[in-house]
Amino acid sequence: MIVRALFYGLLLWLLYRLVKGLGPRRPERRRTAPGTAVRGGDLVQDPQCGVYIPVEDAVKGPGGTRFCSEACRDAYRSRKS
Numbered sequence: 001m002i003v004r005a006l007f008y009g010l011l012l013w014l015l016y017r018l019v020k021g022l023g024p025r026r027p028e029r030r031r032t033a034p035g036t037a038v039r040g041g042d043l044v045q046d047p048q049c050g051v052y053i054p055v056e057d058a059v060k061g062p063g064g065t066r067f068c069s070e071a072c073r074d075a076y077r078s079r080k081s
């Protein structure tokens with residue numbers, strides 16, 4: 001009976017997963033989803049490309065504006081003038 005074989009295969013796989021999962025495993029938490037606050041800092045919006053960046057990572061622009069990169073700052077600056 002092929003269904004029974006599949007069932008036992010699944011059972012074995014579940015057991016394997018259970019045994020593997022017994023050790024203390026820390027989940028990877030390296031990724032931060034876009035749009036979520038990181039490091040508890042304030043997010044500012046880049047007026048050039050519209051992306052949100054944490055204040056401490058932002059590039060300072062003229063008039064207290066913040067940018068995600070120097071390229072954006074320069075583009076914004078040249079657009080203004």
Ligand SMILES: [Zn+2]
Nearest residue numbers: 046049068072
């Ligand atoms: Zn930008």
